[in-house]
Amino acid sequence: MRARAAPPLHSLSSIQVDESISLPRLGPPDICLLTLGITDSDCLQLPSRRRQHLPITDYFNWYSSRIGLLQSDFTSFACFLFLFLLLHEADIITGDFKKNWGSPSMAASIQDYDPPSSASSESDPCDPREYEDVFGKDFVVSPSEDGDIVPSKIITPPQSPRPPSAGSNQKSPRARRQRTTSISKAAILKTSQKSESVLRSNHRTIYTAGRPPWYNCAGQQVKPFVIGICGGSASGKTTVATKIIEALDIPWVTLLSMDSFYKVLNEKQHEIASNNEYNFDHPDAFDFDLLIPTLRRLKEGKKVDVPIYNFVTHGRESKTKTMYGANVVIFEGILAFYHPEVVKMCDMKIFVDTDPDVRLARRLKRDICERGRDLEGVLKQYINMVKPAFCHYIAPAMVHADIIVPRGGDNTVAIELIVHHVHTQLTKRGFKVREKLANSIVGQPLPSSIYLLPTSPQVSGLHTFIRNKDTSRDEFVFYSKRLIRLVIEYALSLLPFKEVTVETPQGVTYIGKRCSADKICGVSILRAGETMEQAVCDVCKDIRIGKILIQTNLTTGEPELYYLRLPKDIKDYLVILMDATVATGAAAMMAIRVLLDHDVPEENILIVSLLMAESGVQTIAYAFPQVRIVTSAVDPEINDKFYVLPGIGNFGDRYFGTEPSDAPNPDGS
Ligand SMILES: Nc1ncnc2c1ncn2[C@@H]1O[C@H](COP(=O)(O)OP(=O)(O)O)[C@@H](O)[C@H]1O
Numbered sequence: 001m002r003a004r005a006a007p008p009l010h011s012l013s014s015i016q017v018d019e020s021i022s023l024p025r026l027g028p029p030d031i032c033l034l035t036l037g038i039t040d041s042d043c044l045q046l047p048s049r050r051r052q053h054l055p056i057t058d059y060f061n062w063y064s065s066r067i068g069l070l071q072s073d074f075t076s077f078a079c080f081l082f083l084f085l086l087l088h089e090a091d092i093i094t095g096d097f098k099k100n101w102g103s104p105s106m107a108a109s110i111q112d113y114d115p116p117s118s119a120s121s122e123s124d125p126c127d128p129r130e131y132e133d134v135f136g137k138d139f140v141v142s143p144s145e146d147g148d149i150v151p152s153k154i155i156t157p158p159q160s161p162r163p164p165s166a167g168s169n170q171k172s173p174r175a176r177r178q179r180t181t182s183i184s185k186a187a188i189l190k191t192s193q194k195s196e197s198v199l200r201s202n203h204r205t206i207y208t209a210g211r212p213p214w215y216n217c218a219g220q221q222v223k224p225f226v227i228g229i230c231g232g233s234a235s236g237k238t239t240v241a242t243k244i245i246e247a248l249d250i251p252w253v254t255l256l257s258m259d260s261f262y263k264v265l266n267e268k269q270h271e272i273a274s275n276n277e278y279n280f281d282h283p284d285a286f287d288f289d290l291l292i293p294t295l296r297r298l299k300e301g302k303k304v305d306v307p308i309y310n311f312v313t314h315g316r317e318s319k320t321k322t323m324y325g326a327n328v329v330i331f332e333g334i335l336a337f338y339h340p341e342v343v344k345m346c347d348m349k350i351f352v353d354t355d356p357d358v359r360l361a362r363r364l365k366r367d368i369c370e371r372g373r374d375l376e377g378v379l380k381q382y383i384n385m386v387k388p389a390f391c392h393y394i395a396p397a398m399v400h401a402d403i404i405v406p407r408g409g410d411n412t413v414a415i416e417l418i419v420h421h422v423h424t425q426l427t428k429r430g431f432k433v434r435e436k437l438a439n440s441i442v443g444q445p446l447p448s449s450i451y452l453l454p455t456s457p458q459v460s461g462l463h464t465f466i467r468n469k470d471t472s473r474d475e476f477v478f479y480s481k482r483l484i485r486l487v488i489e490y491a492l493s494l495l496p497f498k499e500v501t502v503e504t505p506q507g508v509t510y511i512g513k514r515c516s517a518d519k520i521c522g523v524s525i526l527r528a529g530e531t532m533e534q535a536v537c538d539v540c541k542d543i544r545i546g547k548i549l550i551q552t553n554l555t556t557g558e559p560e561l562y563y564l565r566l567p568k569d570i571k572d573y574l575v576i577l578m579d580a581t582v583a584t585g586a587a588a589m590m591a592i593r594v595l596l597d598h599d600v601p602e603e604n605i606l607i608v609s610l611l612m613a614e615s616g617v618q619t620i621a622y623a624f625p626q627v628r629i630v631t632s633a634v635d636p637e638i639n640d641k642f643y644v645l646p647g648i649g650n651f652g653d654r655y656f657g658t659e660p661s662d663a664p665n666p667d668g669s
């Protein structure tokens with residue numbers, strides 16, 4: 001798949017490329033850019049560190065071995081995202097997938113890929129970098145070969161055909177099941193168009209829907225709405241859950257399956273299971289000690305690592321699936337209403353009531369086709385264990401249900417009623433953060449958690465350069481870098497230091513200091529925060545860098561979370577969170593909330609900015625009093641576009657040269 005055509009670039013004539021960034025020409029393409037839109041006046045930019053201008057067409061030719069460019073109009077954000085992802089070697093697909101998928105050549109070329117071993121949300125213990133990536137959690141997905149939902153907005157290599165089942169003796173370890181997933185309506189809609197939902201990547205995925213605020217102006221979490229779905233095996237629990245998600249039409253929903261919590265079997269139990277004699281329908285088969293805290297953490301909006309269960313091997317995969325908080329969490333399983341703790345956590349309880357003959361018929365088909373079982377074994381297990389457990393544990397749990405859904409997924413009336421209720425509940429919980437923050441109280445004394453870079457003629461001089469609207473871009477970049485360096489150095493001076501004694505080359509003892517924080521991580525809020533990464537890397541040896549991409553939704557005005565790349569064990573780090581400017585504090589608050597949801601202690605977070613508005617400072621200090629705030633100046637106001645006043649304008653635009661131009665476009669517009 002080669003770049004099909006150069007985009008109609010109009011005003012876009014060049015792109016700046018950093019020669020020092022190695023973007024190798026690879027063999028077969030592994031990135032497809034399906035739909036990105038750019039307006040005529042937009043300028044395509046690399047996020048940072050670029051020096052050389054290339055004609056834009058050369059740029060795309062340069063990448064033609066890696067990129068399938070299928071549609072030619074771009075939005076600046078999409079381009080930024082795209083280029084950002086290129087730099088981070090992502091395998092992408094984003095945008096309007098449907099429009100382009102019809103292309104026969106595209107479809108043909110995709111068949112060349114190897115099947116993936118995992119989806120992006122699964123952890124890989126062998127990953128030496130020990131990072132986790134999340135692009136818009138509504139599309140954290142699992143591979144489709146297990147009957148799961150695969151959002152077609154994601155490129156992943158197509159599946160190789162499943163080897164034919166050879167009965168219960170020949171088991172394919174790939175036939176695992178990952179119902180546990182986070183997904184959106186769009187994703188599910190595409191699932192129904194099976195032929196369209198086969199774009200996959202080797203190990204990364206990218207999403208187009210961002211997560212809106214999940215906390216209030218005080219930074220406090222809103223608990224997700226938890227729906228519990230119980231019912232007999234093959235009653236249609238997953239189907240109902242899927243239909244609810246589809247009809248809900250909200251960005252972030254997490255689906256957690258009880259299957260993920262089957263206990264790990266010992267050798268003897270494995271043998272029993274392979275003779276279809278192990279009772280997987282008894283409550284003891286489930287690891288409630290893991291299930292309950294996992295659901296509780298999800299309810300608290302926290303990150304969790306969920307086991308991936310393999311029905312063929314009767315065991316857990318070595319990888320886990322990382323899941324995050326969501327507006328709605330759906331928990332489904334045969335014994336979803338067995339444990340009182342779980343029942344208590346469910347805001348709505350649904351029982352799927354399907355005729356036993358229908359369930360048996362479905363189960364026979366599914367277990368033989370998907371779980372490597374044979375007819376005799378399925379019937380044996382059903383009669384001896386599945387049916388008695390249904391009568392003993394599952395059917396009686398119906399008393400907990402708020403709603404009983406006869407016939408499962410076919411019952412559209414019931415699903416509509418459920419969805420209506422959930423919408424009502426979510427409306428009650430919805431948050432409008434940014435506008436409220438912008439109008440938050442100012443004129444108060446600055447909080448004790450703020451650390452202002454001591455002023456000096458040098459600092460004032462740097463401010464004068466970067467605040468001056470007539471400063472050229474070159475100068476702006478140069479002087480901002482100098483100021484960034486000073487602010488970062490100042491932030492480092494706030495870290496804990498301990499006394500150490502060394503010996504000088506002259507053999508004399510010197511009593512000095514050493515930073516006692518052994519794990520320090522810089523996290524930039526993209527894109528402007530990325531401009532501070534170099535400074536932190538220069539002054540803090542071997543520091544690890546994470547990234548959080550937050551963009552403003554132009555319709556709602558709210559910040560939305562698109563992407564995370566954080567060290568897996570970020571909770572053990574002292575985190576220097578970087579953004580060039582802070583106005584209302586909405587993006588900073590979202591980034592801090594992300595870190596807290598990853599269990600980073602509040603007192604281990606420093607937010608560092610060149611310039612902050614007073615309202616942003618107050619917002620952060622009020623919501624997170626233990627977070628240290630480091631900046632070189634606090635300006636008194638913000639305007640109705642949420643720019644700091646007097647301020648420095650749009651830092652990212654000035655730094656990256658993406659300011660809207662007054663000059664007319666070549667087409668005269
Ligand atoms: N309404 C339906 N009509 C036909 N097949 C269905 C229906 N609902 C579910 N199925 C099939 O039955 C099997 C079990 O459904 P699923 O939703 O996974 O049930 P559960 O989660 O309760 O085990 C699947 O193979 C699914 O495709």
Ligand SMILES: Nc1ccn([C@@H]2O[C@H](COP(=O)(O)O)[C@@H](O)[C@H]2O)c(=O)n1
Pocket residue numbers: 232233234235237259262273280281310311312313314315333334386
């Ligand atoms: N190794 C296993 C584990 C579980 N089962 C059966 O799965 C059923 C639960 O899944 P549903 O999707 O049907 O809700 C349960 O009835 C177990 O018997 C299995 O066969 N093998």
